[in-house]
Amino acid sequence: MGTTGSEHGQLADDRALLGRTSTAERVADILRTRIAEGFFRPGGRLSEDSIGTALGVSRNTLREAFRLLTHERLLVHQLNRGVFVRVLAVEDVEDIYRTRRLVECAVVRGLGKPPFAVDGLRTAVIAGEQAAYVEDWQGVSTANIHFHRELVALARSVRTDELMRGVLAELRLAFHVVDDPRGLHEPYLVRNREILEALKEGKRDGAERLLAAYLDDSRTQLVRVYAGLLQDGDAVER
Structure with a gap:
């Protein structure tokens, strides 16, 4: 499925974000966000004409943005067909969780002496609970991603933040094809x-154990559900 008129209009609203210094990196930021939000679904084709017109950027700029996102494994280029949002394989999901476990648990393990700076974590937890109260499961998913980004941010490492931004954006490609987001999140x-409470109490080791079990359970659940969707052919936009 290509870009619709409705998608064109929503992207046009993003045009102001480009400002007067339109760059491929800024276009990539917009598209990355839209992919993470599920605006462009896995398997969906991205129309150069529609997106370029909506954002008011040249074809060359857009193609460079596509190249950047392809390098991040969010898009794939198919010869003579165009650019598509990537559909993850089950092995991709498993590898993402291996990476998350390595990085996130290491961050918690490497924290210094308490008290820990948990304000960002607290904000993400509250946002998730509020979204669940109104049954906004996409909002719960977004808040959950923010929680884990804030957790990694405790390392105060720009490089680690950038790594996890890409890993978590890629993970959301799997989230978007699950037909029971409430059960997932x-x-x-x-x-x-x-x-959060363990870290507030300065219990670093306890927080790491909770996190490791969390990631293991989440991986098992998502892999089981996602493998079934791939088998049924439901993980690709029709």
């Missing part, structure tokens, strides 16, 4: 709060 609201 709701159980982890309480576990996010448990990790």
